[in-house]
Amino acid sequence: MPRPKPLSGFPELLPADRIVEQHLQDRLRATFELHGFGSVETRAVEQLDRLAKGGEIDKEVYVLRRLHAAEGEDSGLGLHFDLTVPFARYVVENAGHLSFPFRRYQIQPAWRGERPQVGRYRQFTQADIDIVGSGVLPFHHDIEVMAVMVEALAALPLPAMSFQFNNRKLIQGFYRGLGLPDVIAAIRTIDKLDKLPAEIVAEQLVANAGATEEQAQTCLKLAEIRVADTSFVDRVRELGVTDELLDEGLAELLAVVEGCQSAAQGDVGAGTTVEANLRIARGLDYYTGTVVEIFMAGYEHLKSVGGGGRYDALAADGKTTYPGVGVSFGVSRTLVPLLADGRLAASRQVPSAVLVAVAEEATRAESVAIAQRLRARGIPVEVAPEAAKWGKQIKAADRRGIPYVWFPGEDGASDEVKDIRTGEQVTADADTWTPPADDLRPQVVAPQP
Amino acid sequence: MPRPKPLSGFPELLPADRIVEQHLQDRLRATFELHGFGSVETRAVEQLDRLAKGGEIDKEVYVLRRLHAAEGEDSGLGLHFDLTVPFARYVVENAGHLSFPFRRYQIQPAWRGERPQVGRYRQFTQADIDIVGSGVLPFHHDIEVMAVMVEALAALPLPAMSFQFNNRKLIQGFYRGLGLPDVIAAIRTIDKLDKLPAEIVAEQLVANAGATEEQAQTCLKLAEIRVADTSFVDRVRELGVTDELLDEGLAELLAVVEGCQSAAQGDVGAGTTVEANLRIARGLDYYTGTVVEIFMAGYEHLKSVGGGGRYDALAADGKTTYPGVGVSFGVSRTLVPLLADGRLAASRQVPSAVLVAVAEEATRAESVAIAQRLRARGIPVEVAPEAAKWGKQIKAADRRGIPYVWFPGEDGASDEVKDIRTGEQVTADADTWTPPADDLRPQVVAPQP
Numbered sequence: 001m002p003r004p005k006p007l008s009g010f011p012e013l014l015p016a017d018r019i020v021e022q023h024l025q026d027r028l029r030a031t032f033e034l035h036g037f038g039s040v041e042t043r044a045v046e047q048l049d050r051l052a053k054g055g056e057i058d059k060e061v062y063v064l065r066r067l068h069a070a071e072g073e074d075s076g077l078g079l080h081f082d083l084t085v086p087f088a089r090y091v092v093e094n095a096g097h098l099s100f101p102f103r104r105y106q107i108q109p110a111w112r113g114e115r116p117q118v119g120r121y122r123q124f125t126q127a128d129i130d131i132v133g134s135g136v137l138p139f140h141h142d143i144e145v146m147a148v149m150v151e152a153l154a155a156l157p158l159p160a161m162s163f164q165f166n167n168r169k170l171i172q173g174f175y176r177g178l179g180l181p182d183v184i185a186a187i188r189t190i191d192k193l194d195k196l197p198a199e200i201v202a203e204q205l206v207a208n209a210g211a212t213e214e215q216a217q218t219c220l221k222l223a224e225i226r227v228a229d230t231s232f233v234d235r236v237r238e239l240g241v242t243d244e245l246l247d248e249g250l251a252e253l254l255a256v257v258e259g260c261q262s263a264a265q266g267d268v269g270a271g272t273t274v275e276a277n278l279r280i281a282r283g284l285d286y287y288t289g290t291v292v293e294i295f296m297a298g299y300e301h302l303k304s305v306g307g308g309g310r311y312d313a314l315a316a317d318g319k320t321t322y323p324g325v326g327v328s329f330g331v332s333r334t335l336v337p338l339l340a341d342g343r344l345a346a347s348r349q350v351p352s353a354v355l356v357a358v359a360e361e362a363t364r365a366e367s368v369a370i371a372q373r374l375r376a377r378g379i380p381v382e383v384a385p386e387a388a389k390w391g392k393q394i395k396a397a398d399r400r401g402i403p404y405v406w407f408p409g410e411d412g413a414s415d416e417v418k419d420i421r422t423g424e425q426v427t428a429d430a431d432t433w434t435p436p437a438d439d440l441r442p443q444v445v446a447p448q449p
Numbered sequence: 450m451p452r453p454k455p456l457s458g459f460p461e462l463l464p465a466d467r468i469v470e471q472h473l474q475d476r477l478r479a480t481f482e483l484h485g486f487g488s489v490e491t492r493a494v495e496q497l498d499r500l501a502k503g504g505e506i507d508k509e510v511y512v513l514r515r516l517h518a519a520e521g522e523d524s525g526l527g528l529h530f531d532l533t534v535p536f537a538r539y540v541v542e543n544a545g546h547l548s549f550p551f552r553r554y555q556i557q558p559a560w561r562g563e564r565p566q567v568g569r570y571r572q573f574t575q576a577d578i579d580i581v582g583s584g585v586l587p588f589h590h591d592i593e594v595m596a597v598m599v600e601a602l603a604a605l606p607l608p609a610m611s612f613q614f615n616n617r618k619l620i621q622g623f624y625r626g627l628g629l630p631d632v633i634a635a636i637r638t639i640d641k642l643d644k645l646p647a648e649i650v651a652e653q654l655v656a657n658a659g660a661t662e663e664q665a666q667t668c669l670k671l672a673e674i675r676v677a678d679t680s681f682v683d684r685v686r687e688l689g690v691t692d693e694l695l696d697e698g699l700a701e702l703l704a705v706v707e708g709c710q711s712a713a714q715g716d717v718g719a720g721t722t723v724e725a726n727l728r729i730a731r732g733l734d735y736y737t738g739t740v741v742e743i744f745m746a747g748y749e750h751l752k753s754v755g756g757g758g759r760y761d762a763l764a765a766d767g768k769t770t771y772p773g774v775g776v777s778f779g780v781s782r783t784l785v786p787l788l789a790d791g792r793l794a795a796s797r798q799v800p801s802a803v804l805v806a807v808a809e810e811a812t813r814a815e816s817v818a819i820a821q822r823l824r825a826r827g828i829p830v831e832v833a834p835e836a837a838k839w840g841k842q843i844k845a846a847d848r849r850g851i852p853y854v855w856f857p858g859e860d861g862a863s864d865e866v867k868d869i870r871t872g873e874q875v876t877a878d879a880d881t882w883t884p885p886a887d888d889l890r891p892q893v894v895a896p897q898p
Contacts, residue, residue, distance in 0.1 A: 003766045004499070004542045007526075010492040012539065014546050015553065018488050034824045036801035036831030039467050043459040043572050044493065044528075044558065048516075050453070061516040066509055066562035067497075067527065075562070077456075078516065079493075090461065093453045097463050099798070099848045101834045104464065109493065113515035113524070123492050138835065140813060317452045349548070352485035364589060375483045382485030385550050386587060399548045 009116030130326030143259035164277035170249025177243030348401025458565030579775030592708035619698025626692030797850025
């Protein structure tokens with residue numbers, strides 16, 4: 001076959017880069033499980049009507065058809081485009097077997113048939129955490145789930161993450177208290193502040209949301225509030241709007257920001273920031289309280305690398321409503337650009353810490369036996385593929401980044417092990433020798449730009 | 450939305466069962482990495498012409514189409530139906546960046562649009578290991594890759610596995626030495642011994658492979674040889690056929706069986722068996738030496754739960770040929786029936802070892818702080834969702850199988866922790882208390898049938 005070319009929008013990783021991805025996923029999993037989140041994996045496909053929103057599918061869904069299907073025969077299935085839709089379906093389908101509040105994490109690919117661009121792929125891996133209740137879900141879970149993601153991302157060797165929070169009740173209460181006639185249209189318009197200048201947005205608030213000039217300016221003032229402390233409460237109050245829902249939203253946002261700031265405090269290195277950013281709305285999704293978007297320092301052009309919030313009705317089955325709160329982190333969206341920029345790398349491209357050399361093919365079994373003694377104590381080892389000259393076997397290890405080469409002792413002599421980075425070679429016993437902890441597994445390093 | 454029904458052929462696991470699957474996958478990964486196999490993940494899709502064999506796609510491939518695609522517009526992409534085709538493509542695509550011999554493991558789903566039946570799914574997870582060379586791949590890798598899978602499966606809490614080996618060179622050399630005119634037709638016919646009685650197969654050998662009556666009977670005698678030791682060598686010799694390729698195949702099969710038997714020796718519990726079964730042919734796939742099928746005791750009706758072998762041309766790019774040897778294990782095919790039969794279970798349905806009780810909502814922060822102190826030492830913990838009566842909080846832990854409930858000390862009293870299985874309650878310090886090692890993570894138990 002001719003040499004295949006990479007497929008645009010479907011990034012695949014070389015072995016060393018895959019080690020970085022595994023490291024990230026393992027660390028995410030470890031943090032999630034420490035907080036009692038269990039793993040769920042859903043099938044890759046959903047029935048097409050489940051991928052629809054209000055009867056229409058606005059996402060670029062990939063539909064499945066069997067190659068040998070009869071003309072016009074349709075599977076009725078599409079690949080999921082996120083992990084929220086399949087999780088909501090899973091909760092309703094299995095509600096009788098789950099203990100609520102149910103907390104799960106899910107690290108899986110999703111697919112969108114859109115045109116690939118920077119940070120946007122046709123297949124991409126996400127890491128989601130959600131807590132879902134049956135009927136009710138106390139607000140303190142909003143703080144919890146967001147603090148867990150702060151802790152999880154702060155534990156990764158990534159550029160500083162900025163968590164930017166807002167609250168839908170705050171926005172809606174403020175607009176209502178201000179007397180705006182069309183609150184939904186106002187949210188939709190304010191959401192354009194990323195793309196349009198403020199004066200155009202103000203004009204549209206007047207034209208589309210029925211705002212007066214003055215109301216439009218007050219909306220803009222609210223959207224300008226962005227602070228890394230709790231002073232947003234006073235700044236909102238200074239705008240002079242009063243409303244019960246606004247009060248509730250302010251109190252919730254305050255609690256989430258304080259809770260996440262305390263979760264970020266353990267993070268001395270990466271410098272995670274937690275802010276209230278009153279322009280964040282998360283588009284038209286059905287959020288009903290807390291909303292968050294996550295940005296990565298130096299990679300703001302990717303837009304958010306994660307986001308989420310509170311849904312009062314994540315799912316419903318006619319009898320029961322399942323409120324949920326969750327947050328999603330874009331593993332591919334973060335990782336692929338960082339790898340391309342050399343901002344993340346693995347210390348070697350294989351798991352092996354040791355390559356056991358082979359003196360001649362006739363004694364390969366001795367080398368295999370040494371390797372098994374090392375493995376029995378948890379040391380990843382491979383045996384040299386051919387009984388070449390020592391120099392060539394050392395080169396084979398070096399090419400893979402394997403730090404140690406083990407030489408079986410000949411004619412009753414002791415075995416020796418060489419650190420091929422320093423050249424130091426010492427006698428060693430396969431039942432007791434252990435590499436330094438940092439050499440046991442590939443390390444992930446984060447070179448500074 | 451109405452309560453959705455499970456989709457036939459797309460098994461999904463409840464949280465406790467997913468813990469079992471994670472345990473299996475973690476153990477597989479650990480063994481593979483101990484032997485220097487690194488992880489590769491390929492995209493879910495391949496170009497349709499790559500999914501074809503000799504110009505034709507005989508598998509039930511799922512083809513992708515964008516929902517909003519124009520009439521007649523085709524993505525030209527299909528979901529992969531195994532992990533070998535994508536791996537072969539990955540090797541050729543990235544050959545310049547890989548170190549050969551290249552060893553990788555791959556644990557991922559694959560899809561087939563076939564009619565679901567026992568042990569056959571439309572989406573199923575496989576665990577594959579392969580070693581691939583550039584130009585050449587010494588035979589000792591056959592022994593290595595098979596022994597690694599023996600070790601990997603023996604480390605899992607599964608019913609006894611039976612590895613049944615054969616060798617294509619042995620079969621082809623034997624048929625050639627016997628003087629059969631159509632060796633390929635003979636292999637295809639002998640492969641039907643599972644489904645047809647021996648006398649019918651003998652008739653077909655005469656009719657389709659040009660064998661004489663006597664040759665047909667000798668073929669059947671070869672296919673009847675199945676032993677758990679190395680006596681197959683003598684038994685083949687007794688049939689009086691001589692051929693160079695046969696000798697080579699016998700020597701290879703002997704080496705693989707001996708190597709795997711020694712790998713299985715460490716496995717005292719599960720009782721892995723390693724056999725030479727001279728009827729195994731692996732259908733018409735392009736194997737050129739070692740072949741293997743894996744069966745699970747008590748689940749022989751699933752047919753093989755794994756298999757593989759040696760390809761002298763796993764892939765090629767015009768200039769270079771890449772020989773490979775590998776073996777695939779059906780994770781879903783094994784796990785889903787065992788879970789359904791209650792042969793595998795997790796000791797609890799959540800990662801949490803401890804639930805920290807909450808005395809009243811006003812003191813939730815204290816419980817959260819205790820939880821963080823426990824987590825700082827690697828203990829998975831969740832905090833009670835509501836400040837209910839102690840009995841109700843204990844029940845919430847019990848429902849999830851969480852073994853310990855932690856009671857924050859009130860008014861300066863010491864904290865206490867209760868093992869809710871025994872009722873034993875002791876004073877404890879969140880900075881020092883540790884559960885027994887067996888309680889730290891969910892355990893996977895294998896109840897006897």
